[in-house]
Amino acid sequence: MTDDRDKTGEGGVPLEPFPTHRPESPFPPLYESLPAQTPADPPSDWIQSADAHDLPTRENRLAALGRFAFPPAPPLDDEGVAARDMRWTSRTLVIATAFLLVFNAVSPLNWSHQQAPGWVSETVEKVSEAWVGQLALLGVDMPRQGLRDAWFAAKDARFVGQDPAPPRADTL
Amino acid sequence: MLFPTLAFGVFFLFVYFTTWSLDRENGRRKLFLLLASWFFYAQWDWRFVGLLILSAVLNWGVAALIARRMERDGPEARRAWLVGLGVAVNLIILGFFKYYGFFVEQAGDLLARFGWERDLPLLQIVLPVGISFFTFQGISYVVDVHRGKTPPAKSLLDVMLLMSFFPHLVAGPIVRASDLLPQFERAPRLTREMATHGLLLICWGLFKKTVIASELSVNLVDPVFFDPSAHSAIDIAAAVYGYAVQIYCDFSAYSDMAIGIAALLGYSFPRNFDQPYRANSMQSFWRRWHISLSSWLRDYLYVPLGGGRKGLVSSCINVFITMVLGGLWHGAAWTFLAWGALHGGVQVVERLARAAFGDRKVLPTVLGVLITFHIVCLGWILFRAETFELAMAMLAGLGRVGPVTMLTPLLLTLIVGGLAMHWLPPRAIEGVAERLKTAPSITLGLLIGIAILLVEAVRPEGVAPFIYFQF
Numbered sequence: 001m002t003d004d005r006d007k008t009g010e011g012g013v014p015l016e017p018f019p020t021h022r023p024e025s026p027f028p029p030l031y032e033s034l035p036a037q038t039p040a041d042p043p044s045d046w047i048q049s050a051d052a053h054d055l056p057t058r059e060n061r062l063a064a065l066g067r068f069a070f071p072p073a074p075p076l077d078d079e080g081v082a083a084r085d086m087r088w089t090s091r092t093l094v095i096a097t098a099f100l101l102v103f104n105a106v107s108p109l110n111w112s113h114q115q116a117p118g119w120v121s122e123t124v125e126k127v128s129e130a131w132v133g134q135l136a137l138l139g140v141d142m143p144r145q146g147l148r149d150a151w152f153a154a155k156d157a158r159f160v161g162q163d164p165a166p167p168r169a170d171t172l
Numbered sequence: 173m174l175f176p177t178l179a180f181g182v183f184f185l186f187v188y189f190t191t192w193s194l195d196r197e198n199g200r201r202k203l204f205l206l207l208a209s210w211f212f213y214a215q216w217d218w219r220f221v222g223l224l225i226l227s228a229v230l231n232w233g234v235a236a237l238i239a240r241r242m243e244r245d246g247p248e249a250r251r252a253w254l255v256g257l258g259v260a261v262n263l264i265i266l267g268f269f270k271y272y273g274f275f276v277e278q279a280g281d282l283l284a285r286f287g288w289e290r291d292l293p294l295l296q297i298v299l300p301v302g303i304s305f306f307t308f309q310g311i312s313y314v315v316d317v318h319r320g321k322t323p324p325a326k327s328l329l330d331v332m333l334l335m336s337f338f339p340h341l342v343a344g345p346i347v348r349a350s351d352l353l354p355q356f357e358r359a360p361r362l363t364r365e366m367a368t369h370g371l372l373l374i375c376w377g378l379f380k381k382t383v384i385a386s387e388l389s390v391n392l393v394d395p396v397f398f399d400p401s402a403h404s405a406i407d408i409a410a411a412v413y414g415y416a417v418q419i420y421c422d423f424s425a426y427s428d429m430a431i432g433i434a435a436l437l438g439y440s441f442p443r444n445f446d447q448p449y450r451a452n453s454m455q456s457f458w459r460r461w462h463i464s465l466s467s468w469l470r471d472y473l474y475v476p477l478g479g480g481r482k483g484l485v486s487s488c489i490n491v492f493i494t495m496v497l498g499g500l501w502h503g504a505a506w507t508f509l510a511w512g513a514l515h516g517g518v519q520v521v522e523r524l525a526r527a528a529f530g531d532r533k534v535l536p537t538v539l540g541v542l543i544t545f546h547i548v549c550l551g552w553i554l555f556r557a558e559t560f561e562l563a564m565a566m567l568a569g570l571g572r573v574g575p576v577t578m579l580t581p582l583l584l585t586l587i588v589g590g591l592a593m594h595w596l597p598p599r600a601i602e603g604v605a606e607r608l609k610t611a612p613s614i615t616l617g618l619l620i621g622i623a624i625l626l627v628e629a630v631r632p633e634g635v636a637p638f639i640y641f642q643f
Binding site: 078081082085086088089090091092093094095096097098099100103104107108110111114143144145147148151154155157158159161162163165 | 177179188189192195361363364367436575576577580581582614616620621625629630633
């Protein structure tokens with residue numbers, strides 16, 4: 001939008017950051033200077049509404065070669081979709097398990113402490129102790145311990161006038 | 173083997189990967205799931221795996237006989253005695269393990285009152301976990317085949333898996349043959365929707381059980397119900413509200429995890445809870461609480477009794493009987509009968525009020541919700557207390573002035589949070605799953621890992637069994 005003077009071609013001050021239309025050119029139209037034998041563009045009904053971004057761009061040759069060498073797979077049938085979704089779910093489970101093995105490594109150790117003595121529980125206990133110890137050196141037990149401390153602090157909170165919470169032994 | 177334990181996590185991962193590796197062979201897949209289910213059940217008591225097999229064989233045999241007779245003599249063939257036999261066999265199994273001791277004890281007391289004391293044969297019978305659930309499933313299978321609602325299973329394997337499938341085996345939901353048998357007939361498919369929804373339900377269930385229910389149970393409900401005379405009115409009221417939240421979070425957590433685990437194995441279970449404390453009437457409550465049981469009671473007890481077909485009085489009597497027997501299903505004790513009678517009585521009053529006032533709204537919704545919730549809480553006192561004396565002591569304690577010793581800010585937050593979750597959007601988890609299903613597996617895997625880590629970090633050591641295991 002410009003002020004009134006712009007409408008009359010007097011070069012008004014733009015009211016918006018960018019002018020919304022170009023002033024008329026004082027020069028004759030460009031096509032008049034072109035040779036007459038130059039063929040005109042074929043008539044088109046889509047180019048009028050097209051945006052520059054819609055125009056085809058030149059494809060990367062390597063990508064074109066890649067598409068030729070490795071053509072895209074045909075669309076998946078139901079069985080293919082199911083297999084893909086199953087792989088996705090399995091990956092999700094594996095990632096979650098791996099995450100917990102690192103950040104919640106103390107869980108197998110706690111489990112082994114709750115079992116009756118035996119070969120399995122003792123083996124799990126020893127392996128877990130070594131694993132927990134190594135991870136503690138890296139500090140990956142800190143998020144869990146931080147959450148646990150915050151939780152116990154919330155548990156120990158009391159209303160005004162109540163007796164304070166009894167002291168508790170530290171737990172993993 | 174409880175769901176929220178490391179042992180079950182390892183078991184489930186093994187079952188998940190093995191099951192899907194047998195994807196192309198449905199028969200082997202089902203056989204593996206059956207063996208896994210028996211292994212799961214044997215963790216409580218391996219001897220009762222035999223009972224599970226016996227029950228499945230009996231139900232399969234009776235249903236096959238019914239189907240054969242229908243095929244031979246047409247749908248009008250007389251087969252009522254066969255259905256009666258099937259139902260009776262299931263009820264005898266349930267009655268022997270669950271009610272024998274109770275009825276013998278009551279009979280002994282009754283005889284003693286008439287001065288005819290006898291040493292009746294009391295047996296120390298161990299209650300098989302989940303017996304109420306799998307016998308009800310057996311009954312529904314036989315009756316549905318008789319009614320022609322579901323065709324008989326194509327193999328004994330299917331019936332065995334229907335009754336033994338480990339996600340619903342010990343505490344429901346009561347999945348009917350018409351829901352599960354068609355799913356067993358073809359190899360299941362796992363979709364992203366099912367997987368995401370299942371994983372979210374498992375995480376949500378873990379949180380409800382191990383954080384809310386366990387914390388309220390250990391630090392508030394159990395100590396107050398153990399000795400109500402030692403606590404003030406505020407503590408007792410908090411324990412009653414706490415138990416309302418605890419039992420919801422405990423049981424709905426089990427159902428959520430069962431539905432989630434089944435979904436990850438490719439099977440769909442029906443919804444079992446739908447924000448029950450939002451109910452503005454007792455009828456609405458039973459459409460939201462333990463839906464698989466209430467619909468079972470409706471189809472196999474209320475409707476055969478006559479339902480509402482014979483007029484208002486008859487329907488009131490039928491609903492009362494149904495609720496009393498529903499109370500007895502929960503356990504062999506007078507307190508459970510009283511609990512059922514309370515729910516049945518209130519439903520009778522509601523029916524009479526509806527008959528008198530029609531569909532006119534007598535109470536504002538908020539008032540209806542508050543009244544219903546407090547009647548439900550009154551019922552929970554009967555449900556939780558071992559004896560009437562204890563229940564009366566809880567009620568008497570509601571008038572006692574004294575210091576607040578049990579209720580803490582955290583417990584209050586958990587009670588309020590447990591009630592507030594009923595006002596979340598009704599299908600919130602489905603909505604979140606819909607958004608997350610397009611996420612890369614690494615994103616969802618990390619989110620699930622973080623969610624479980626949060627729960628693991630705050631949970632108490634060890635997990636109490638689910639309340640509904642005893643039923």
